[in-house]
Amino acid sequence: TNQVAIVTGASRGIGKAVAFQLAEQGAKLALAGSSEGVYETEKELKEKGFSYVKAFQVDVANEQQMQKMVTEVLEAFGQIDILVNNAGIGFFKEVEETTVEEWERIFAINVQGVFIGVKAVLPHMKERKSGTIITVSSDVGRYTIPNGAAYTATKYAVQGFSGSLAQEVRKYGIRVGTINPGMVDTYFANSIQGVPEKRDWLKAEDVAQAIVYMASAPKHMLIDEIILHPLIQQYPI
Ligand code: NJP
Structure with missing residues (x-):
């Protein structure tokens, strides 16, 4: 709409599933990804007849690139209503096997990337007194698992960041929520x-539906968090 x-x-x-579902809902889209794969998603959407789509090859951990993208999105589409912080990486190994470089990289993308994305859209959303920020966290943002200390730590961090941010920006009419999925069949x-x-x-697509539901809730309503997981996955972990 x-x-x-x-x-x-x-x-x-x-993220790709979210893009397709938001496009079906009539949204104009800015797609971010660090590889050329993001242009492939743009191409597939355009082939389906969705013309208001612009892809940006950016690293979410890079403030300059993200700020530039937001400026260009505002030039192209005039406004930003929704930010879906979905980019993320994961690896699972014992703490002793985890290098400091791996630790820094996963925090740069999963945590700093969310902070940078939010910071880039906030001035605009505050000015319009409207906006929805949805971050794809994880079930491990709520429950710990073995062999996932670095990844789990990033998702706990994102959970804390989003919770605090939600309270901070409520007064500007900005909604902040998290999606916490269990095991999802992706790459x-x-x-x-x-x-x-x-x-x-x-x-x-299941997770994308939850994101679209959160984003399309009536303006007076905030969905803080959606936890969803396969039936075969027992909770709490
Ligand atoms: O993973 P995948 P998901 N800058 O690997 C992009 C969370 N989650 O869809 O950079 C910008 O298929 C990458 O694109 P590219 C998870 O933590 C998942 O499952 O071009 N983009 C690709 O589009 C994550 O937050 C499960 O290679 C960057 C995308 O991120 C979110 O779901 C369970 C980037 C990753 O696609 C989406 O992950 C759970 C960067 N620096 C939470 N680095 C699960 N799958 O089981 C990567 O609880 N990307």
């Missing part, structure tokens, strides 16, 4: 989408 959305991590997986953590072992996992 004429809304403008920025979706990070739109090259594949959950996450260097895996392959569609392999038989992941048959019963959530689909990227």
Whole structure:
């Protein structure tokens, strides 16, 4: 419905599914991804007849690139209604096997990337007294798991950041929420989408639906968090 959305991590997986579903809802889209895959998503959307789509090859951890993207989105589409902070990476190994470089990189993308994205859109959203910021966190933003200390730490951080931000920006009419999925069949953590072992996992489209639901709730309503997981995954973990 004429809304403008920025979706990070739109090259594949959950972000790509979100892009397609938001496009179906009539949104204009800015797609962010660090690889050329983001242009492929743009191409596929345009082939389906969605013309208000612009892809940006940017690293969410890079403030300059993200600020420049936001400026260009405002020039092209005039406003930003929705930011979906979805870009993220994961790896699972014991703490002793985790290098400081790996630790820094996962925090740069999963945590600093969210902070930078939010910071880039806030002045505009504050001015318009409107906006929805949705961050794809994780079930491990709520429950710890073994062999995932670095990843789990990033999602706990994102949870804390979003909770605090939600309270801070409520007075400007800006809504902030998180989506906390369990196992989703994507390319996450260097895996392959569609392999038989992941048959019963959530689909990227399932998570995208939750995001679109959160984003399209009436303006007076805030959905703080949606937790969703495959039936086969027992909770709490
Ligand atoms: O993973 P994947 P998902 N700057 O690997 C992009 C969370 N989650 O869709 O950079 C900008 O298929 C990358 O594009 P590119 C998870 O933590 C997942 O599952 O071009 N973009 C691609 O589009 C993450 O926050 C599961 O290669 C960057 C996308 O991110 C979110 O879901 C469970 C980037 C990753 O697509 C989406 O992950 C859970 C950068 N620096 C939470 N680095 C799960 N799958 O089971 C990567 O609880 N991207």
